[in-house]
Amino acid sequence: MKILTETECRKAMEKGEFDLGEFEGKAAVILTQSWCPQWKAMKNYLPDAEKALPELKILYIEYDLTPFFDIFLDFKENTLNNREIPYVRYYVNGKFSSSSNFVSLDGFLHRLR
Numbered sequence: 028m029k030i031l032t033e034t035e036c037r038k039a040m041e042k043g044e045f046d047l048g049e050f051e052g053k054a055a056v057i058l059t060q061s062w063c064p065q066w067k068a069m070k071n072y073l074p075d076a077e078k079a080l081p082e083l084k085i086l087y088i089e090y091d092l093t094p095f096f097d098i099f100l101d102f103k104e105n106t107l108n109n110r111e112i113p114y115v116r117y118y119v120n121g122k123f124s125s126s127s128n129f130v131s132l133d134g135f136l137h138r139l140r
Contacts, residue, residue, distance in 0.1 A: 028073055031056070031088040033095060040102045045086075048121040053080060053139045057087035058103050059113035065129035066113040072132040079136055 039045045045056050055076075059066040066089075077083055090099045104110050111128045117138045118124060125138055 028077070028085045028087060031086050033093065035086075036088055036090070036093070036095065036099055040098065040106070043106050044123065045116065045118075047084075047118045050084060050118070050121045052082040052084065052120065054084040054086065054118040054121075055135070055139065056116045056118070057085070057113050058099075058107075058109075058116075059087065059089055060091040061089040062091065063112045069113055069129060069135070072135070075132055076135055076139075080139060083139065 035045070047054050047056075057066075057069070073085055077085065088099075090096055090103070093099065103114060107114070107116075109126070109128070113129055114126065115128070115130070115135070115138075116123060116126045119139075127134070127138060130138070
């Protein structure tokens with residue numbers, strides 16, 4: 028798992044999408060807030076997801092802990108059209124494939140297979 032940098036988040040806000048174009052394989056981008064109980068549950072099972080799909084790249088941001096909280100929240104809610112947390116965007120070979128909010132480990136893996 029890798030925490031998204033401020034630069035990566037700002038580029039996504041500028042482009043309206045996360046740039047995973049050079050990435051071959053499966054990826055999940057998780058946008059959440061640190062206090063969310065559903066995020067804490069997901070964070071606990073994500074190591075199991077990485078074991079199940081070794082090629083999986085997981086990127087996340089707990090944007091309530093960032094100095095750009097307000098503008099990122101606006102991007103997530105109004106550009107990406109999602110008002111719930113955690114918000115997960117799934118990518119295959121760099122292209123957006125689907126999204127969800129909280130899901131079980133099985134549901135998470137199903138969206139990536």
